[in-house]
Amino acid sequence: MSKETMSRRDALKIGALGTAGLAMLGATNAMAAAPTEKDVKFNEEYDVIVIGSGFAGLAAAAKAAERGYKVLILEKMGRVGGNSAINGGAFAVPMNRDQKAFGIEDSKALFVKDALKAGLGINHVEMLELIADRAQETFDFAVKCGAKFQTGKKPTWFGGHSVPRTIVTENMSGSGIIQPMAAFVEKLSGCKMVTRAKMDDFVMSADGTTVVGVTARINYRFDNKLHNDDIENKSGEKKVYKAKKGVVLASGGFSMDKDFRMLQDPRMKPDMDATNHEGATAGALLKAFQIGALPVHISWIQEGPWASPDERGFGVAPLLTQQGLFVLGIAVDIRNGKRFMNEMADRKTRADAEYVVLREDPKAYPVAIGTYNTFEEQIYAAVEKGLASGVMKKFDTIDTLAANYKIPADALKETIKKYNETAKAGEVDEFKKQTLKDVKGKEAIEMKGPFYAIRLVPKPHHTMGGLKINTKAQVISANTNKPIPGLFAAGEVTGGTHGASRLGSCAIADCLVCGMVAGENI
Amino acid sequence: MRSKKTLLALGFFLILGVMSLVGSEVKASSPQLNITPEMKEKFPIKPHHEKLAFKCTDCHEGQGDEPENFKAIEDKGCLSCHKTKQYLADRLKFMDALHTNPHNSIHDGPKLYCDECHYEHKKSDNMCLSCHSNDVKLWMRATP
Numbered sequence: 210m211s212k213e214t215m216s217r218r219d220a221l222k223i224g225a226l227g228t229a230g231l232a233m234l235g236a237t238n239a240m241a242a243a244p245t246e247k248d249v250k251f252n253e254e255y256d257v258i259v260i261g262s263g264f265a266g267l268a269a270a271a272k273a274a275e276r277g278y279k280v281l282i283l284e285k286m287g288r289v290g291g292n293s294a295i296n297g298g299a300f301a302v303p304m305n306r307d308q309k310a311f312g313i314e315d316s317k318a319l320f321v322k323d324a325l326k327a328g329l330g331i332n333h334v335e336m337l338e339l340i341a342d343r344a345q346e347t348f349d350f351a352v353k354c355g356a357k358f359q360t361g362k363k364p365t366w367f368g369g370h371s372v373p374r375t376i377v378t379e380n381m382s383g384s385g386i387i388q389p390m391a392a393f394v395e396k397l398s399g400c401k402m403v404t405r406a407k408m409d410d411f412v413m414s415a416d417g418t419t420v421v422g423v424t425a426r427i428n429y430r431f432d433n434k435l436h437n438d439d440i441e442n443k444s445g446e447k448k449v450y451k452a453k454k455g456v457v458l459a460s461g462g463f464s465m466d467k468d469f470r471m472l473q474d475p476r477m478k479p480d481m482d483a484t485n486h487e488g489a490t491a492g493a494l495l496k497a498f499q500i501g502a503l504p505v506h507i508s509w510i511q512e513g514p515w516a517s518p519d520e521r522g523f524g525v526a527p528l529l530t531q532q533g534l535f536v537l538g539i540a541v542d543i544r545n546g547k548r549f550m551n552e553m554a555d556r557k558t559r560a561d562a563e564y565v566v567l568r569e570d571p572k573a574y575p576v577a578i579g580t581y582n583t584f585e586e587q588i589y590a591a592v593e594k595g596l597a598s599g600v601m602k603k604f605d606t607i608d609t610l611a612a613n614y615k616i617p618a619d620a621l622k623e624t625i626k627k628y629n630e631t632a633k634a635g636e637v638d639e640f641k642k643q644t645l646k647d648v649k650g651k652e653a654i655e656m657k658g659p660f661y662a663i664r665l666v667p668k669p670h671h672t673m674g675g676l677k678i679n680t681k682a683q684v685i686s687a688n689t690n691k692p693i694p695g696l697f698a699a700g701e702v703t704g705g706t707h708g709a710s711r712l713g714s715c716a717i718a719d720c721l722v723c724g725m726v727a728g729e730n731i
Numbered sequence: 732m733r734s735k736k737t738l739l740a741l742g743f744f745l746i747l748g749v750m751s752l753v754g755s756e757v758k759a760s761s762p763q764l765n766i767t768p769e770m771k772e773k774f775p776i777k778p779h780h781e782k783l784a785f786k787c788t789d790c791h792e793g794q795g796d797e798p799e800n801f802k803a804i805e806d807k808g809c810l811s812c813h814k815t816k817q818y819l820a821d822r823l824k825f826m827d828a829l830h831t832n833p834h835n836s837i838h839d840g841p842k843l844y845c846d847e848c849h850y851e852h853k854k855s856d857n858m859c860l861s862c863h864s865n866d867v868k869l870w871m872r873a874t875p
Contacts (some may be wrong), residue, residue: 287843287844287847288838288839288843288847289839289842290838290839294838294839295838295862380837382837382838384837384838384839384840388840404844405844433861486861486862487861519865520863520864520865521860521861521862521864522861522862522863522864523862524862524863524864524865525863525865525866594866597866597869598865598866598869599865600865
């Protein structure tokens, strides 16, 4: 067809093609595919780049640095550690030395069984086995980096575990691991941590198959006033870093991502409180999806059933309920004064039970009730704190307590009477509560009072889902079903390990073990 | 005569003083750096700094003379007067007993950026509040 003879119809066709082409261009812009090494100029070069400075990131960095690699850690926030620095410092170590010293029998099979029960059976068992096999060794590695734990005593018993297997840091915070580990990494030559540095994109090899670096912005200021910081925040100056051995993605979960968490569970409204730090968003996870990483279990978001609507964030209630009121006390539905769950079940079971109440009446926050005998000695200071801040209230009689929360008093008294009688007789509890054996012959809730109470609400706490990794912490590609060369991941940004719901104190185990494994294999 | 001498000396120093004042006046009163009421409203400074009669360039040193282009002075700027983070942590050491020292918290130690909480030209924010909404008022007063 010559130009001269081009018909009007042909001209229209070409015009249409042109428009389509433009539209496609627009689409690729919006999609902004990951850049390749041909598109960028590297500002700095490292062996390993770690995204995130929590348990997983620091374990990966420490291990890689120890192997002599030059490591760069990029942390989006101004603080080091993310959720790990505000975590409770509880580390489940199956078959640990203190268990042996105190005659507690534990095994890999028992640990896996406990995790599968809480995880509704959809856990990736090979990852649980990896944690069981290497938790003690990882614990020792953390100690080598300077972490301090409360050892030489009977391990702590967390909900859903068949046996006590949890060791807590000396300062009862994850910071007891984060601070020394960060110092350990920064001391090693060639290693560097940059805070307020946000990873923007993976940089791929020219053929698009391999992760060879990242683009990032330094002097980035996370802005909690923005609805979606990942998309809206334009602060910082661009840098491009080359990673000769690879990138470890340890950017954490997305419990504070107002958009992404609501996509997974539309009931999680933007104003819903969570236990996480403000920066726990899905940005980096989505970048991994963009280069083909496989997603697993994304919509399983664990909510902490031990939080309170009377304070923001994690607060003090989780300590006062988990190591307090829930152990020997009860939780009741304020509308009828009756119990509605095993207060020591796994997190999902309890959160679901609380939601049965809250979905019927969103203001009917259940109330946990107990007496002083329920508090473990190590949280006595927190008891005062809870009372002073008003999260926990103290009542001399059941009548005043019932009146305060508008619980039918007679029904509540009947509930407590029945609960105490069953426990005293050593009979099986109505909800099969497993922590009442020691009160046989005694009152679980001491009727002389005073009585302590906390209102309950589940808060998003840990996102179970994330990237699929194998037992070498390599991220698996949806395009090949094989590892994406140069990309490793560990911690909450990964998924599958804990199935539908993670057992308490298994996060540190997961993050540190898989972080260390990433550092070994990169 | 003694009094004459003194007077002379006094006069000499007075003149010197005025000259130096004039000198600094000339330097500071370059038109861009006049602190106008509008600028004062746009970039208010904290009362404790205002008391010390701070000028813009006392903090924004070597950043030119266009306030709109001034950059945050970062930790280094704050610490040029406030010494070190460890010094600031030690000043509130009495709060360590109850683990409530904001400059040496359980979570972060003496490591936080100053402007994680303290802002000069707007209301400061207390980062502890994001998790300890009920406790902070028992622990400390408003963040200066």
